[in-house]
Amino acid sequence: MKTELTEIELPCGEGSLTARIPTRNIVCVLTRQDARGLADEREAITQSLRSPISSPPLRDLVKPSDKVVVLATDNTRPCPDDRILPPLLAELESTVPRENITIIVALGLHPPLDEAELSRKLGRDIVARYNVVNHDVNDTVYIGTTSRGTPVDINRRVIEADFRISTGFIEPHFFAGFSGGRKSIAPGVFSVRSAYHNHGYQMIEHPKTRTGILKGNPLHEDLVEQARMARLNFIVNVLLNKDRKITHVVAGHPFKAHEEGCQIEREIAGVKVPQRADITITTNSGAPLDLDLYQTCKGIDTAAQITRDGGIIIVASLCSAGIGPQAFLELHRSVASPKEVIRKIKQAEPIGVQWENQILARTQLKHDIYLVSSLDDRTVRDMLMTPVGTVEEGLERAFSVLGENAEIIVIPEGPLILPLLEE
Structure with missing residues (x-):
């Protein structure tokens, strides 16, 4: 008897791939x-700047003499800075002359963007007309220490500015609760030293340092404290749909506007899940989020939340830019098991980009991960994963381990979902 198959489109790179999954095994598809x-993104952004949340209008907050920095996101985020910046800068320039405005790409610890990447991310016209610079982790100023002991080193230009604005995109985040808001300051423009404390072993391991949690999340609260110390003045954050169209704009008070945006995102992204899966199939939601394996840990973490212990995660992620930071590969490659990854971080921190290794290893203690990607097989195995050519090959292998009746949950856009387990 022929097995009935359900075809499900999975975002991968700039396109998608079609997964053919036995219908009888599918518990649910989370979307x-x-x-x-x-209808008019530019007008909506302009109105949000003129009638912001818990704040006077933007043009009333700045003076002609002010030096203003605008913090934009980098190319690992789908934030449409090329559509946010034109109305934002137009509103600013009604008061502040253009030569007083600097756009800083809030890279965090990511590599700098070259001229072509800046043009794609921010828009060619913006790059041509404004002073645009990448964040430099080596050009920071120490401004104090948070109540949790994080030394706060912030980009010098940010500290020397009179007014600080950030763009951002709000989505579930696997340890900060949600992206956007305060993250443009920390980690966006902080130092390696700040990262190692805020992203340290104990902070990452805290049970509330998880997706969708803000209240009681020590890492999030530490980020907020850093953003307050850096005097972030105003934010313009957006929510997007699957077509990367802006659905909501939250602008104004850097923390109250962000909280409002997170509440909207929680309602949109939250999906009830009736049970844990034996096999979870997911992605990192295509480009630019699946640029590398480092970023793909977000989608993997979402899948882990609804996969039973001993279950298998199949993830399709193009990883067109490779592994991500070399230190991410080196730490996993230096040991033989996820347990040893955890032990090495605890004993030797600070080390590399340990937070990503830690979260990945935490998942690997409970789940085998099968990866469909453009990475070579050896690299995938060095990351303690199993390389597979297709989702179907991954399913065949998973069924051989877990049995033909293994129950499957599919998350086509892994990092954009907030699973709400009902059991």
């Missing part, structure tokens, strides 16, 4: 509520 894109 976001797909909100409609705004």
